[in-house]
Amino acid sequence: MTLEGKNVLITGGTGSFGKAYARHILENYRLNKLVLFSRDEQKHYVQKREFLAWGDKVQFVIGDIRDRDKVFEVCRGMDVVIHSAAMKHMPMAEEHPMEAIKTNVLGSQNLIDACVFNGVKKVVALSTDKAALPINVYGGTKLLLERLFITANAQHGQNTSFAVVRYANVFGSKGSVIPLFMKLKDSGELPITHPEMTRFSITMEEGIALIQFAIERSLGGEIIVPIAPSYKVGDVAEAVCPDCEKKIIGPRVAEKMHEVLVSEFEAKQTIKARDYYIIVPELGIRGMADYLNNYKGQKAPISQYDSGSNSDWLSVEGIIKLISET
Structure with missing residues (x-):
């Protein structure tokens, strides 16, 4: 599917990703309308001033994904929902x-129901590597989001296509460790959970490309995963401030040493296409052959895909280069 001439809704449209993705599609596609939906009025105020050049093509709607009636209203007339x-x-x-369940699970079900009711053609949800073999509340709620989307596609995919992209850490984003280290480097001390802790990393540009790939190529029901490099937390600290003392504080509650993007249980249902792994749903209206043909892919040569055993790594020099570009 192309975004040309379409009505597009982004929930969380004033967040880090929503803002970057909105700017990307406004600059690269002739949309009919873009609606940015979120509950943060301050972010709406700031972003609306930054998007003045696109005039009334962009609509800012304050609301909460938990508010079922508002979600049904904002999905009316949409072709694509992110x-x-x-x-x-x-x-x-x-x-x-x-609170996480109300937003990430119940809010997602509100959106699914609204998209089906309003005849939205394509819906793509953002998930996280923490949804694979989750050990914390956030990962658990995102796993449930994924299951809700897969089930929705099995039930309604002939009319409304539902797909998921499973994100790695976006390098330099608010949720990553880099802004914290940059803020603290002048103190001469950086707190690190463990120098050998690893994470996958993608850039914002790669995250945007991942969403575009899902919009253009997804059949529905699949989880699309980026093939990405890993980094060690200790190497990030070294890249930010080589002369700082590194104080090991230990992992936070329910924090993994290594993240998983494709679990061993999902690997048997995974194919490789370009720079992505595609986790094919076992429940759905299509079979493995349909996804292999659509993506012109092949069975993925993995038993599990995790940040600790990854074959692709960011060096300290590579991290320094990415920081300079962020």
Whole structure:
């Protein structure tokens, strides 16, 4: 599907990703209308001033994904919906699990129901590597989001296509460790969880490309995963401030040493296409052959895809280069 001439809705449209993705599609496609939906009025105020050049082609709607009636209203007339609204800060989700469930799970079901009711053609949700073999509340809620989308596609995919992209850490984003290290480097000390802790990393540009790939190529029901490099937290600290003292503080509650993008249970249902792994749904209206043909892919040569055993690594020099470009 192309975005040319389409009405597009981005939930969480004033967040880090929503803002970057909105700017990208406005600059590269002749949309009919773009609606940015989120509950943060301050972000709406700031972003609206930054998007003045696109005039009334962009609409800013204040609302909460938890508000079922508002979600049904904002989905009316949409062709494509990108679902990035989430409660995503892991420690806050641990302290307030029901709040994470209300937003990430119940809010996602509100969106699914609204998209089916309003005849939206394509819906793509943002998930996280923490949804694979989850050990924390945030990962658990995102796993449920993925299951809701897969089930929705099995039930309604002939009319409304639902797909998921499973993100790695976006390099330099607010949720990553880099802004924290940059803020603290003048103090001469950087707190690190563990020097050997690893994470996958993608750039914002790669994240945007991942969403575009899903919009243009997804059949529905699949989870699309980037093939990405890993980095060590200790190497990031070294890249930011080689002369700083590195104080090891240990992992946070329910934090993994290594993240997983494709679990061993999913690997048997995974194909490789270009720079992506595609986790094919076992439940759905299509079979493995349909996805292999659509993506012109092949069975993925993996038993599990995790950041600790990855074959592609960012060096300290590579991290320095990415910081300079962020």
